[in-house]
Amino acid sequence: MSPLRHEIDVRPAQAVAALLDATGERVTSVIPPGYEAYIRVLNPIQFRDGSVVSWTDAVLRSGVEPRAWMQWPELVAVDDVVLPDGGVEPDMGGPPVARATHLIEALRPDSGVHYFASWAGYATEISEPYVAFSPYQHEMVLYSGRLIDDGGAPLVPTTATGRVPMYWWPSDHRWLVGQDIHARSLIVGCTQTVARTILESEHLDAYPISSSDNVRGEEF
Known part of the structure; x- marks a missing residue:
């Protein structure tokens, strides 16, 4: 720092x-x-233990095509996107x-x-x-x-x-x-x-x- x-x-x-x-x-x-x-x-999407996962990984795991201007509220609202359990919004x-x-x-x-x-x-x-x-x-x-x-x-x-x-x-x-x-x-x-x-x-x-x-x- x-x-x-x-x-x-x-x-x-x-x-x-x-x-x-x-x-x-x-x-x-x-x-x-x-x-x-x-x-x-x-x-990134963050977890309480300090680990993270990228938006891209989360979207790809759900079988959805990621894009440059994807927005967090949209991801939350899309039924096909399964966000990581315990993940906290960026x-x-x-x-x-x-x-x-x-x-x-x-x-x-x-x-x-x-x-x-x-x-x-x-x-x-x-x-x-x-x-x-x-x-x-x-x-x-x-x-x-x-x-x-x-x-x-x-x-x-x-x-x-x-x-x-x-x-x-x-x-x-x-x-x-x-x-x-x-x-x-x-x-x-x-x-x-x-x-x-x-x-x-x-x-x-x-x-x-x-x-x-x-x-x-x-x-x-």
Whole structure:
């Protein structure tokens, strides 16, 4: 885990917000346009003992064809999908620590400072200064920190409340991770090379998507 530094100078967050599509609910409203590839990474179904199962595995075991934009409420409502006994619905607004670790490994960040944004509305979260991010104009607080230690091992970013932030990006914007506060998945904008690494990871439940796809709300 890597505690983050709260930033008063919000210009790095303003730079990201200015790139987001302010109208509609497309992928480019969450992640800026212009990346070679866009990926949706699904948070796993969790069990009380700490183990997890991916959405894809659960759907395939039920004989149903998985798809990139499958939604948790839809899976619960489909008679043909048999969800694992004792499984708990995926977290909203942030990935589990283990999945965040594997995503960091796939992103291959350098040892420099990265930026992070977390919703100001979380209980006990720092609330200002903030920058409004589309598509819902949520008030986002800026943090900074590292994603790998001196030995290259992943450092999972956390705010003072212990939350993994909703947005992560390096200063050069070569990739960007983002999500809505109610999302049970992450969206990543990146190069084709990084996209292949994410899609080929046995630890990440990920699908290629298009920048023009609509992002449906997951707070049913």
